[in-house]
Amino acid sequence: MYATADMLLTSTQAHAAEQSKEPVIEVMLVRAVLEGDRDSFGRLYDLYAPLVHGILLARVPRAEVADLVQDIFLHAFKKLHTLRDSAAFGPWIAMIARNRAVDFHRRSKETVEINDDLRGSDTHDSKAREILELIRSLPEAYRETLVLRLVEGMTGPEIAARTGLTAASVRVNLHRGMKLLREQLGVMEGL
Amino acid sequence: MNDDYLWDKTGQPDPEIQKLEEILGTLRYEPRPFVLPRRRNYFPLLAIAASILLAIIAGSIWLRVRSGDEVPRQEAKLESPTPKPLEAPQPPRTGSALNPPLHASNRIRKPRSAPSVVNDEEALAAKEQLMLALRITTEKLSLVHRKTQPNQIKNQHRIG
Numbered sequence: 001m002y003a004t005a006d007m008l009l010t011s012t013q014a015h016a017a018e019q020s021k022e023p024v025i026e027v028m029l030v031r032a033v034l035e036g037d038r039d040s041f042g043r044l045y046d047l048y049a050p051l052v053h054g055i056l057l058a059r060v061p062r063a064e065v066a067d068l069v070q071d072i073f074l075h076a077f078k079k080l081h082t083l084r085d086s087a088a089f090g091p092w093i094a095m096i097a098r099n100r101a102v103d104f105h106r107r108s109k110e111t112v113e114i115n116d117d118l119r120g121s122d123t124h125d126s127k128a129r130e131i132l133e134l135i136r137s138l139p140e141a142y143r144e145t146l147v148l149r150l151v152e153g154m155t156g157p158e159i160a161a162r163t164g165l166t167a168a169s170v171r172v173n174l175h176r177g178m179k180l181l182r183e184q185l186g187v188m189e190g191l
Numbered sequence: 192m193n194d195d196y197l198w199d200k201t202g203q204p205d206p207e208i209q210k211l212e213e214i215l216g217t218l219r220y221e222p223r224p225f226v227l228p229r230r231r232n233y234f235p236l237l238a239i240a241a242s243i244l245l246a247i248i249a250g251s252i253w254l255r256v257r258s259g260d261e262v263p264r265q266e267a268k269l270e271s272p273t274p275k276p277l278e279a280p281q282p283p284r285t286g287s288a289l290n291p292p293l294h295a296s297n298r299i300r301k302p303r304s305a306p307s308v309v310n311d312e313e314a315l316a317a318k319e320q321l322m323l324a325l326r327i328t329t330e331k332l333s334l335v336h337r338k339t340q341p342n343q344i345k346n347q348h349r350i351g
Contacts, residue, residue: 038227045225053220062218073225128217149197150208151215156198174197182207 030086033077041080045073048090050152051162052097058136058147059101062129068104072097091164134184135177142177145170234339241332248324256317259310 025047032040052072056065076093083092132151135143148154148163156174160167195202 041227042225046222049222049225050220057218066223069220070223070225074228077227125217128214131211131215132218147215150211151218152220153212153216155200171194171198175194178197178208181211 026089027086030080030083030089033080041073041077044089048093048162049073050154051090051148052093054148054152054154055094055097055144056101057132057151058143059098060104062132064104068097068100072100075100088164090162094163131181131185135181137184138177138180141173142180145173146177146181149174232339234335237335237339238332241328241335245325245328248328249321252317252321252324256314256321259313259317 026044029040029044029047033044049069052069053065056068056072060068072093076096083089132147135146135150138146144163145159148159149156154162156170157167159165160170163170165173196205197208
């Protein structure tokens with residue numbers, strides 16, 4: 001059920017190089033932006049937009065996600081000077097995205113569900129939205145990790161590196177979340 | 192359940208997870224260009240504001256100097272006709288031979304000399320004020336210019 005320590009260690013070592021490269025790029029890009037190179041922020045956006053998109057998709061209606069992604073990066077650009085550790089850009093922007101999702105629900109709770117219901121009904125798309133709704137019904141820790149893995153196509157080590165979560169936490173969240181999702185899907189197919 | 196495939200997409204693929212990936216992949220992030228708002232260049236606005244301020248200060252000082260010049264002229268015009276009527280009637284009234292002519296001439300000359308000194312001082316003070324205002328404005332303009340100059344140079348460098 002739980003990932004063993006050996007498995008976690010092996011996976012961490014196997015992806016150590018992959019994980020260590022990104023913060024270096026991050027640090028360089030954040031420093032470049034702080035020195036006035038606005039183009040570098042575009043690269044940070046390219047790197048982290050899928051993460052922010054996934055975090056939002058796990059929390060807010062799909063129709064609102066694209067605009068919120070832009071808002072969050074704009075906010076991040078303005079507040080980048082407040083980021084103390086340049087290597088922590090990923091966890092920092094992930095936290096901004098989570099807070100923005102909370103703000104969104106606080107401000108427009110009633111309009112949220114209506115927007116989703118009014119969307120088009122392409123069969124493949126509707127199936128995707130149904131499964132997404134199931135994922136959204138899962139505990140918060142699992143839904144974000146599952147969306148990043150299944151929707152955004154990120155691997156466990158990538159999720160850990162970008163969100164700042166430990167590899168062990170991500171692995172456990174993926175495993176438990178997937179188990180719960182399978183149960184939910186079984187219930188849905190049984191109906 | 193294949194943990195490796197769920198974790199890092201290695202090992203034997205799990206058909207159920209693959210199916211979920213395929214369906215949910217339609218909701219994946221679609222790259223959109225991120226457009227940062229254009230940096231506002233405040234230099235032209237500040238330059239215009241400083242120019243207007245300078246013009247107002249210079250105009251007010253010029254008006255003050257000009258009005259200061261005009262006042263003594265009016266006094267001079269008024270003084271010129273007064274001595275003759277004063278000189279004529281006064282001597283007979285006093286009746287003394289010692290006082291009248293000397294006192295009359297003194298009374299007229301004093302007011303003439305006093306305003307000219309005052310005018311000079313006022314003019315000097317106004318000139319100093321004008322110079323000070325011009326200096327302050329120049330300093331402010333150069334400060335604004337200095338603040339905005341590095342950004343422009345950076346932009347030029349990047350474009351080049």
